[in-house]
Amino acid sequence: MLRMASRFAHRVYSVNKDNQQSFPVSVEFVGNFISPWFFDAPGSDGKQYDLGLVARLSAQKNIPLFVKLLAKLNDMSERPIMGLIVGKGEEEALVRREIDRLGMQELIELRPWVDREDLPGVYDQLRCFAITSHHEGFATTLLEAHARGVPAITTHSAGYCAEFVEGVNPITGIAFGPQDVELETFIWDLIELIEDSASYREACRYKAEQFTEERVLGHIQAGIESLIGKRAIKAAE
Numbered sequence: 001m002l003r004m005a006s007r008f009a010h011r012v013y014s015v016n017k018d019n020q021q022s023f024p025v026s027v028e029f030v031g032n033f034i035s036p037w038f039f040d041a042p043g044s045d046g047k048q049y050d051l052g053l054v055a056r057l058s059a060q061k062n063i064p065l066f067v068k069l070l071a072k073l074n075d076m077s078e079r080p081i082m083g084l085i086v087g088k089g090e091e092e093a094l095v096r097r098e099i100d101r102l103g104m105q106e107l108i109e110l111r112p113w114v115d116r117e118d119l120p121g122v123y124d125q126l127r128c129f130a131i132t133s134h135h136e137g138f139a140t141t142l143l144e145a146h147a148r149g150v151p152a153i154t155t156h157s158a159g160y161c162a163e164f165v166e167g168v169n170p171i172t173g174i175a176f177g178p179q180d181v182e183l184e185t186f187i188w189d190l191i192e193l194i195e196d197s198a199s200y201r202e203a204c205r206y207k208a209e210q211f212t213e214e215r216v217l218g219h220i221q222a223g224i225e226s227l228i229g230k231r232a233i234k235a236a237e
Contacts (some may be wrong), residue, residue, distance in 0.1 A: 017138070017160040031160070032138040033213045038147045039205065041117070043124035049084040050110070051153075052126035054119070054134075054141045057089030062155070062178075064098045065132040069181050069190075071102040076187050081194070083108040086122055123148035127197040128173075128190075133158045134163045146172060146208035149201030152195060170203040 007025060019067075051070060055061040063085065064089040075079040085095065085108060092110075099108050114122060122130070129145035136149040136158035142165075145152055152173040154161040165173030174193060 017163070031211045032140050032143060033211050034140065034143040034208060037214050038120060038144060039208070041120040041146065044121040046125070047127050047197075048082065048125045050081045050127045051130050052084040052086070052122070052128070053130045053132065054086045054122065054144075055089075055131075057085075057087050057091045059091060059096055060134055061087075061089075061091075062132045062134050063091060063095045063177055065131055065155075067095065067098045067104060067108065067182065068101060069130070070108055071104055071108075071131070071193045072181055072187055073191065074104075074107060076161050076173055076184065077191055080107060081191075084111065084122075084126065085109070086114065088109045088112050119144060120148055123150050126150050127194045128153065129162060131158045131161055132178075135159065136161055138164070143211055146204040149204050151197055151200040151204055153193070154189060163205070168207065170207070172200055172207055 011024070023142070051066075051073070053061075053066050055063070057063055066083070066085065070081060070083040074079065083104070087108040096110065099105060099110070104184060113128065121147050126145070126152070129142070129150050130153040131139055131142060131152065133139075133155060134157055140155075142152055142161050150167050152161075154165055154173065154175055156162045156175050156177050163177035165171065166175045174186075176186055
């Protein structure tokens with residue numbers, strides 16, 4: 001429906017870069033955005049979790065991969081690697097069964113949704129953020145984590161997220177495929193990222209600042225105003 005409707009638009013903007021390839025018309029990628037208050041909102045002191053995920057517990061988000069990854073990390077790490085999952089959804093029972101099956105009850109905490117004003121404090125408790133989705137556009141949660149100075153890992157299938165952390169300088173995380181969870185080299189790279197997470201703080205915040213609400217929506221507004229102005233001039237001729 002959207003692809004067909006795009007043929008009738010004067011200009012098309014998208015938060016999903018993949019749409020540049022899948023739409024029949026020219027699409028300008030503008031990215032997602034984050035509100036300025038998120039950068040400096042009061043948060044939490046101290047890191048309590050090594051790897052965290054904030055998401056709806058649905059099939060799309062592939063939460064069992066997160067649980068499996070935590071198990072692999074703990075198989076190789078010299079210290080316990082603690083995980084946090086924040087969210088609710090139709091696959092909560094499946095996620096809990098997977099946690100039990102892999103014996104991760106003491107290493108992964110599962111919390112329900114929190115109020116939005118409390119989210120900065122949640123990210124502040126993480127050393128590294130994770131996106132394990134089968135598909136995404138440009139996840140707001142990734143920008144939120146970066147706004148709080150937290151590096152991230154993301155699946156290659158998670159839309160622009162993978163390019164954002166690894167393909168845009170400075171590098172602020174790792175992109176991976178589900179099969180990489182079986183590789184010792186990937187697990188060691190992730191452990192190193194977790195242990196060195198504090199060194200990524202300024203780079204993460206810098207990248208998130210490129211996608212503030214003012215910048216993204218301001219760019220769209222400027223484009224619309226330019227289009228209206230051109231049409232007004234043409235009508236006056």
